[in-house]
Amino acid sequence: MIDWSCIDTVLLDMDGTLLDLHYDNAFWFEHLPRTWGERRGLGLHEARSVIHGQAESRRGTLDFYCMAYWSELLELDVAALNTELAHLIGLRPQVPEFLEWLGAAGKRRVLVTNSHRSGLDFKLARTGLATWLDEIICAHDLALPKEAPDFWPRLQAQQGFDPARTLLVDDNAHVLRAARDYGIGHLLAIAQPDSRAEPQFLPDLPMLESFRQLLPQT
Template sequence: MIDWTKISTVLLDMDGTLLDLHFDNYFWQEYVPDRYAEKHGISLARAKEELSPRFEQTYGKLQWYCLDFWARELDLDIMAMKHEVTHLISFRPYADAFLQNIKDHGKQVIMITNAHRDSLSLKLERLPMAHYFDKLISSHDYGYPKEDQSFWRALEDDIALDKEHALFIDDNIGILDSAKTYGIAELLAIRHPDSQKGPWETGSYNAVEDFRELFISS
């Protein structure tokens, strides 16, 4: 799938790419509405009706990924709630083995995630994986989400990115489109970001079914 002789840097998303998106989908689609309903004395269905447009208004913007923003907006202790369901945080199949494989073969490995730094820290506590990476970058560090071209310009300045010899893997088609516009050479989508749901539509992008497909042979 990839000509590894042409790749020096591997850029990896976290949620839905390395980690099972079930944690995040369950948290935002079920757990937060349930606690919001409890707080306001309304039904779960009513809570979802109220929250849906608020989520849609910020989707793809930095606020959508900002835990501080949602804690203020919803008057809920979002981080405490995340801690309550950390048992759902898990690697996607063979993701950690893939990380070890590309590290062993001398690739520069960079995590680029839209996740808030607090969310990133929580997941690193649950699944120690920082040692696989040369750098861990949250879009909040730059002030722009990956959907924005300004993110990619900041990234290139930050790590001296050679985009013509870079591979980027993400489960979000809009973000892959943004990376393509910026000129990242190799792009891959994820077929099953959420283990509890069916395959996602990946458009024109080749998609990873199993990370073992990408292992670099010795």
């Protein structure tokens, strides 16, 4: 699937790629709207519809991912609420094995996430992901989300990777296409970001069903 002799740097998304997206979906589609709705006398469906409309208006911006933005908008401590489903945070299968193998193979492992810093730090503490990474990049520190075309030259200038010898693994089609347009030479899209949801199909992108596919066969 990948000719590793052509890869020096591996850029890895977090939510839906290294971590199961079930946690985020449960939080944003169930827990947050239910809690917010209960405080305003709204049912889950109505509260979810309101929050979804607000989210769609900010899609493709850092606000979409920013807990401070949502806390102010909803008048709710979203970061604190975020910790209440901590038991659902989990690594996707074979993630530790894959990251350990990359390190042993001399590949640079860089986490690149749109996650807000508070959520990022919380998930790193829960999972120990930092153990297997060489660098952790939060898109908020570069002032652009990964979907933005200008994000990629900013990241490349900071990290100094060769785009042609770089692999990006992500679950977001818009991110992958923006990276492809910039010149990232190798792309893989996660087929099933949420272990309890249906797989996605992206006909213009190579799909990865399991990290086991990237590990050497023994």
